[in-house]
Amino acid sequence: MAEQQQGRDPVTAHPRPDFPEQHQEHPGWTPPMDPVPDHGETTYEGHRFLEGRVALVTGGDSGIGRAVALAYAREGADVVFTHLPEEEEEARETSRLVTEAGRRAVAVPCDIRDETQCEALVDRTVREFGRIDVLVNNAAYQMAQPDGIAAIETEQFDRVMKTNLYGMFWLTKRALPHIPKGGSIINTTSVQAYKPSPPLLDYAMTKAAIVNFTQGLAQMLAPEGIRVNAVAPGPVWTPLIPATMPETAEFGKQSPLGRPAQPAEMAPAYVFLAGDQAGYLTGGVVNATGGTPLP
DSSP states (O other), X not given: OOOOOOOOOTTTSSOOSOOOOOOOOTTOOSXXXXXXXXXXXXXXXXXXXXXXXXXXXXXXXXXXXXXXXHHHHHTXXXXXEEEOGGGHHHHHHHHHHHHHTTSOEEEEEOOTTSHHHHHHHHHHHHHHHSOOSEEEEOOOOOOOOTTOGGGOOHHHHHHHHIIIIIHHHHHHHHHGGGOOTTOEEEEEOOGGGTSOOGGGHHHHHHHXXXXXXXXXXXXXXGGGTOEEEEEEEOSBOSTHHHHHOSOOTTTTTTSTTSSOBXXXXXXXXXXXXXXXXGTTOOSOEEEESTTOOOO
């Protein structure tokens, strides 16, 4: 008789708060975090679901983006990913993980608030690989302001809007001529799109807009054979948290599972949405919220 294997308890599968209180300068750095985020380095096992495909992932230096890049590589895809210039050291680690999986990694310093840089990013990807099979609009910026809307300066508002919305729009527009039938666009939204936290007012606005963009674009591109979907994470333990949140000790405790997700727990949703298994899924949002109910 085959040995039965029991699934892991999702409540205790990863570290639970309380965590040590910790803070970093933006954009944050993975190694000093306690606990150190899990991107699937020792656990993600690929099954060649994306063999031979080309993926472009924004914000792939750390957090969810790194986990997605790692998973895509182990599924057989080559990966182009962006990082800010100050995140070069983090980007080297993502590149190492992709190349160790036997795939090509192209790390591109890129500030997606700049349309010219977005266009150059897409153009470089096409020069290197000839096409883009999967576009993952993942890069985002947030900065919590517990003192309310009066504390959100125009400089911050512009950065949130341009990083989270303009960059996504520009990249998608430039990439579309190079995405073949069967291609996929995956946008990272958030639980904040549906249940906004007041200190993240501007960030939550953009995440709601991403849901709308995803649903509208999905209808627009369906006749072209290109699917558009989104993933809505709940609290995820990434460098963005100690770099942008005033308190970190109880981060994620509010979720029904009682803990934040690890980046590795988000990656399978992006793999599923990119692959042929999700061939009839477009205009959808995968809610990866740890049990927080969403519409």
